Amino acid sequence: MSKQTPIRADRNQITGRHYTFASRMAKTPKSFIREILKVTANPEIISFAGGLPNPALIDVDGIRKAAATVLEQEGRNVLQYSTTEGYLPLRQFIADRYKKRLGLSVSPEEILITNGSQQCLDLIGKILIDAGDHISIERPGYLGAIQAFSLYEPVFHPIKLHEDGPDPVMLAQVLDTHPVRLFYGVPNSQNPSGITYTGKRRRELASVMRKTTTLFIEDDAYGELNFAGETMPSMREFLPDQTIITGSFSKILAPGMRLGWVVASREIMESIIIAKQASDLHSNYLSQRIAYEYLDQQDIDAHIRKIRTAYKNQCDCMIRMIAETFPESVSYTRPQGGMFVWITLPDGCSSMDVFENALKENVAVLPGSPFYIDGGGMNTMRLNFSNSTDEKIVTGMGRLAKVIRGLCGTSNSANSSKRS
Amino acid sequence: MSKQTPIRADRNQITGRHYTFASRMAKTPKSFIREILKVTANPEIISFAGGLPNPALIDVDGIRKAAATVLEQEGRNVLQYSTTEGYLPLRQFIADRYKKRLGLSVSPEEILITNGSQQCLDLIGKILIDAGDHISIERPGYLGAIQAFSLYEPVFHPIKLHEDGPDPVMLAQVLDTHPVRLFYGVPNSQNPSGITYTGKRRRELASVMRKTTTLFIEDDAYGELNFAGETMPSMREFLPDQTIITGSFSKILAPGMRLGWVVASREIMESIIIAKQASDLHSNYLSQRIAYEYLDQQDIDAHIRKIRTAYKNQCDCMIRMIAETFPESVSYTRPQGGMFVWITLPDGCSSMDVFENALKENVAVLPGSPFYIDGGGMNTMRLNFSNSTDEKIVTGMGRLAKVIRGLCGTSNSANSSKRS
Numbered sequence: 155m156s157k158q159t160p161i162r163a164d165r166n167q168i169t170g171r172h173y174t175f176a177s178r179m180a181k182t183p184k185s186f187i188r189e190i191l192k193v194t195a196n197p198e199i200i201s202f203a204g205g206l207p208n209p210a211l212i213d214v215d216g217i218r219k220a221a222a223t224v225l226e227q228e229g230r231n232v233l234q235y236s237t238t239e240g241y242l243p244l245r246q247f248i249a250d251r252y253k254k255r256l257g258l259s260v261s262p263e264e265i266l267i268t269n270g271s272q273q274c275l276d277l278i279g280k281i282l283i284d285a286g287d288h289i290s291i292e293r294p295g296y297l298g299a300i301q302a303f304s305l306y307e308p309v310f311h312p313i314k315l316h317e318d319g320p321d322p323v324m325l326a327q328v329l330d331t332h333p334v335r336l337f338y339g340v341p342n343s344q345n346p347s348g349i350t351y352t353g354k355r356r357r358e359l360a361s362v363m364r365k366t367t368t369l370f371i372e373d374d375a376y377g378e379l380n381f382a383g384e385t386m387p388s389m390r391e392f393l394p395d396q397t398i399i400t401g402s403f404s405k406i407l408a409p410g411m412r413l414g415w416v417v418a419s420r421e422i423m424e425s426i427i428i429a430k431q432a433s434d435l436h437s438n439y440l441s442q443r444i445a446y447e448y449l450d451q452q453d454i455d456a457h458i459r460k461i462r463t464a465y466k467n468q469c470d471c472m473i474r475m476i477a478e479t480f481p482e483s484v485s486y487t488r489p490q491g492g493m494f495v496w497i498t499l500p501d502g503c504s505s506m507d508v509f510e511n512a513l514k515e516n517v518a519v520l521p522g523s524p525f526y527i528d529g530g531g532m533n534t535m536r537l538n539f540s541n542s543t544d545e546k547i548v549t550g551m552g553r554l555a556k557v558i559r560g561l562c563g564t565s566n567s568a569n570s571s572k573r574s
Numbered sequence: 575m576s577k578q579t580p581i582r583a584d585r586n587q588i589t590g591r592h593y594t595f596a597s598r599m600a601k602t603p604k605s606f607i608r609e610i611l612k613v614t615a616n617p618e619i620i621s622f623a624g625g626l627p628n629p630a631l632i633d634v635d636g637i638r639k640a641a642a643t644v645l646e647q648e649g650r651n652v653l654q655y656s657t658t659e660g661y662l663p664l665r666q667f668i669a670d671r672y673k674k675r676l677g678l679s680v681s682p683e684e685i686l687i688t689n690g691s692q693q694c695l696d697l698i699g700k701i702l703i704d705a706g707d708h709i710s711i712e713r714p715g716y717l718g719a720i721q722a723f724s725l726y727e728p729v730f731h732p733i734k735l736h737e738d739g740p741d742p743v744m745l746a747q748v749l750d751t752h753p754v755r756l757f758y759g760v761p762n763s764q765n766p767s768g769i770t771y772t773g774k775r776r777r778e779l780a781s782v783m784r785k786t787t788t789l790f791i792e793d794d795a796y797g798e799l800n801f802a803g804e805t806m807p808s809m810r811e812f813l814p815d816q817t818i819i820t821g822s823f824s825k826i827l828a829p830g831m832r833l834g835w836v837v838a839s840r841e842i843m844e845s846i847i848i849a850k851q852a853s854d855l856h857s858n859y860l861s862q863r864i865a866y867e868y869l870d871q872q873d874i875d876a877h878i879r880k881i882r883t884a885y886k887n888q889c890d891c892m893i894r895m896i897a898e899t900f901p902e903s904v905s906y907t908r909p910q911g912g913m914f915v916w917i918t919l920p921d922g923c924s925s926m927d928v929f930e931n932a933l934k935e936n937v938a939v940l941p942g943s944p945f946y947i948d949g950g951g952m953n954t955m956r957l958n959f960s961n962s963t964d965e966k967i968v969t970g971m972g973r974l975a976k977v978i979r980g981l982c983g984t985s986n987s988a989n990s991s992k993r994s
């Protein structure tokens with residue numbers, strides 16, 4: 155959407171029987187995904203709707219050993235209150251890994267441990283967004299970020315996402331005409347689209363942003379799950395003082411431990427620490443200690459290679475099924491990593507209709523419109539490949555192809571155009 | 575403070591080098607406790623400044639067994655993503671315990687698991703407080719609540735706390751003249767004062783509030799640690815639709831697991847769920863499962879009795895030392911439970927001076943002024959007894975008495991007036 159028509163929800167208050175809720179509650183979308191996941195909890199349904207890692211790839215045995223060790227050796231300590239910033243050796247591990255993986259210099263003082271990376275988004279909204287402030291986000295953009303930021307009542311300026319990344323001309327135009335506090339993006343294997351920004355595009359975006367005071371919020375939940383392309387530099391390399399990175403152990407270790415982290419310059423970190431302390435004092439210390447013990451004792455690189463190989467196979471299987479069975483008029487992305495493929499149906503073909511008809515065949519998909527803060531995307535949908543076996547992918551995609559052919563066309567082979 | 579002079583921090587923004595922080599950040603006090611705890615991390619210091627449970631009373635062995643069981647039997651499940659509301663059997667356990675302890679009817683649907691009870695305060699602020707809204711809090715009031723609510727930019731109306739609870743006349747006056755969204759209080763063994771509201775006072779407060787739309791936020795972190803008085807009814811008994819309760823496993827199980835909960839009517843819970851999901855999706859699922867396994871297998875009542883007995887002894891020891899060694903002009907509370915004694919020095923005697931001089935003697939205390947949102951309390955301080963052995967209490971209080979006698983008076987025996 156253009157700068158002329160910023161999106162702003164009504165300021166109407168929700169009035170309860172006895173009390174009035176804060177106006178921000180009227181602006182926060184209920185998670186459509188959450189509602190869909192309730193529908194698809196039935197185990198007979200093959201679900202491509204969620205965003206769960208493959209549970210078979212959680213190293214339960216390694217985590218069990220790590221838990222036993224920390225509780226045996228330091229039980230009284232790991233169960234007590236701890237520091238707001240998080241366990242220092244874990245923060246040092248994360249800093250060392252940035253150096254090793256990306257050649258990026260990060261000090262442990264620039265890292266704070268959060269309850270999963272979703273909490274990073276809440277903390278960032280809390281310290282940066284006043285009601286009415288302008289922020290930018292990819293279009294389509296990650297629903298969890300839309301929800302987290304909406305609670306701080308910003309004006310959203312979505313930036314069109316092309317196959318090589320967000321549109322730099324559109325970003326320049328928005329930044330030129332509004333004091334934009336932050337631009338939120340997922341440069342590696344984006345959620346929902348699966349797109350990875352090219353190196354060229356990263357440099358172009360950095361060059362646009364360098365002239366401004368806008369912060370780039372780099373959500374890097376999927377950077378370690380890059381199974382097909384080269385490893386890309388962090389935006390912090392181009393915008394060292396202007397980038398906040400969010401990271402997660404959910405995709406490489408285990409989601410149930412709720413461990414993520416945020417990387418920010420010391421000045422910003424001071425505010426994040428205050429916000430974190432007011433939010434919940436500190437993150438689960440037992441989990442932090444278990445995670446560090448695991449990372450110290452096990453070969454995390456070998457474990458991540460295993461996840462990458464499995465996800466590549468699952469992704470290839472899904473893409474093959476699309477190419478062989480979907481109508482030609484359907485386009486789709488070819489992810490280099492992450493957990494999602496993004497489908498664009500022909501104009502006028504509704505993904506909500508596909509959702510409803512597929513559900514009758516015991517297959518669940520996620521319609522794409524909730525990822526468009528300004529409406530639109532009615533013919534798009536997100537498919538998750540990480541949480542299904544090849545067998546389920548073949549069966550489920552076969553059924554889905556029939557539904558789509560029935561609703562959107564009759565031809566048999568689809569186009570691998572990345573998205574218009 | 576009176577209704578004529580509401581407190582409101584400057585709207586000045588903090589301007590960074592590259593970016594502007596949200597105006598709410600200028601209004602949130604940095605935790606003085608946090609800064610003090612850094613000073614007192616030196617193990618040679620006897621600290622009455624913090625608020626830690628006694629680590630010797632954490633059942634490390636029981637928790638280790640529970641962790642081993644859930645990771646062995648259901649590892650892949652307990653490490654996966656889970657529901658926003660929290661593990662249902664744990665919520666059912668909490669509901670059953672309200673029935674058993676207090677005769678209070680609560681359904682599991684009215685309970686959501688949080689990252690410690692501090693997160694309840696953040697979620698409550700998020701769903702209820704718009705910038706400029708009026709809220710009330712005890713004077714002195716819990717610093718963590720002042721911090722959490724400050725981020726939502728309310729106007730605070732402190733209500734004077736007497737030895738039997740908050741002043742109902744002052745509350746009525748404030749509620750009569752302002753649309754007050756919530757009144758936050760700690761009816762059992764209040765932090766910082768150690769005061770427990772009497773039954774009569776609870777009824778008086780309820781009768782004032784029943785005529786309004788103001789919600790009572792009942793922070794009940796210490797209800798289970800009642801070692802000297804009778805068990806008091808929850809405010810929810812008197813104000814069933816108008817009360818939100820916050821609870822915590824930190825004081826009865828282990829703080830490092832960061833498990834608390836919030837109890838609210840279904841209508842309010844709908845908003846809390848949306849806010850929780852946007853904040854961090856859900857609480858640590860591994861810890862929830864460990865906690866439930868522990869509660870299901872171990873005798874939590876026996877464990878809590880052990881904690882109560884120990885804290886009663888530690889509290890008695892501290893009170894005895896005050897009575898025997900502090901000047902007569904010093905008054906203090908006699909807590910029925912919890913972890914704190916509240917000291918009022920003679921007028922003009924500064925607890926900050928006591929803090930500084932005591933630190934030279936390797937004893938740390940917590941000056942009381944940060945608990946007064948409107949200033950004041952310069953002659954008050956909070957002493958924690960839960961995290962010190964009798965030996966340390968005798969040694970530390972002896973040193974503290976000398977410092978106080980040097981600064982505030984010379985007489986040897988103090989008054990047990992509860993507070994003016």
